[in-house]
Amino acid sequence: MGDRVRLGVTDGIAHVELTRPEARNAVDLPMCTELCEAFEEVDADEDVRVVLLSAHGPVFCAGADLKERTGKDAAWVRRRRVASFAAYAAIERCRRPVVALVQGAVVGSGGEITLAADFAIAAEGTVFRFPEPHWGTVGATQRLQRAIGKRKAKELLFTNRPLDAADALRLGIVTQVVAPDALASTGAETARDIAKAPPLAIALTKRAVDLGGETDLDRGIRIEMSAIEQCLADGGWRDGVARFTNGDGR
Incomplete structure (x- = not known):
């Protein structure tokens, strides 16, 4: 595993953390690969009971790193998109419960990562956006509508309007909103509760x-x-x- 994703396991709780804060944890090809590797490792560890998926820094994920596509051809972009789908699927397929802990901006791919988890807890001040059509591409069309319904998903995708934490809670994108300084402790408490079950x-x-x-x-x-x-x-x-x-x- 490289420097984009950190994995640690303590007392049966796996901590998977996005560690690219200098780029607002934007998703690039190496991060896709490392997310797949991290969740493959988690699935192979029989001691793991639950996964906390978080991000280092003030921003959970600013979306796809569009800078890495500069000078690339359509074939490369296609392979890159397939890699991101594989990363989301690795999170979703994990046999253990995956709880996302999100804060700051959650944009595009960050929303996909959040929705691939089993549920998510957000810090106050978190803002979601799904801007893919405004970037000239297509994304978040499947998990988002399954989480919040087709009509609301279309509104968010078509308009690129921000969605604050309270509205994300109301729509079911997150299941709890807590103070920023309580995000880690709330996640840890939730993980311990899950880990008590067989x-x-x-x-x-x-x-x-x-x-x-x-x-x-x-x-x-x-x-x-x-x-x-x-x-x-x-x-x-x-x-x-x-x-x-x-x-x-x-």
């Missing part, structure tokens, strides 16, 4: 929600029943019953 149950829950969202209710129930069967076969559910019986009702 990892198989969490992984199967994540998969059931993701797959169920792509189908009808009847098939979704069958997906959930399949997950329940895996939990029953594993036997870990007995530990949950024992904890509840012993007074730990959480």
Whole structure:
């Protein structure tokens, strides 16, 4: 891994951090590659229970680094876009829950990274923008509409209007807004809460929600029943019953 993304694991919590603050954490080709590598490493580590995805500096991500495209041909840009899709998919496919902690500007690719996480917590003052059409390209057309609906996604993409943290919370792009100095501690507390649950149950829950969202209710129930069967076969559910019986009702 290079100097664009930092990965560390402490007490079962993986910390994946964008570390290009001098460029406002703009996404370039090396960052795409390093994000893929980081999440592949996380998925291979059986000790990891949850991932916190954050960024160093005052800006979470200023979007794609358009400067790196200077002098490049269409074929190069196409390969670069495919690399970014691979990075978002690596975040989304992670078997562990991924919680994004965002602050400052969250633009274009930064929004895609946020939406690829399972959910996101924002600092007050965070502002989202999805300016791809205004840059003469296309992006954020799929995850954004799935998160907030087609009509609102079109409005944000067509107009390039900023979306503040309160509106992002209302629309469901983020699930919580906290004071800037509480972002890291809130993320850590959330990660600890997730890490308390049996990892198989969490992984199967994540998969059931993701797959169920792509189908009808009847098939979704069958997906959930399949997950329940895996939990029953594993036997870990007995530990949950024992904890509840012993007074730990959480």
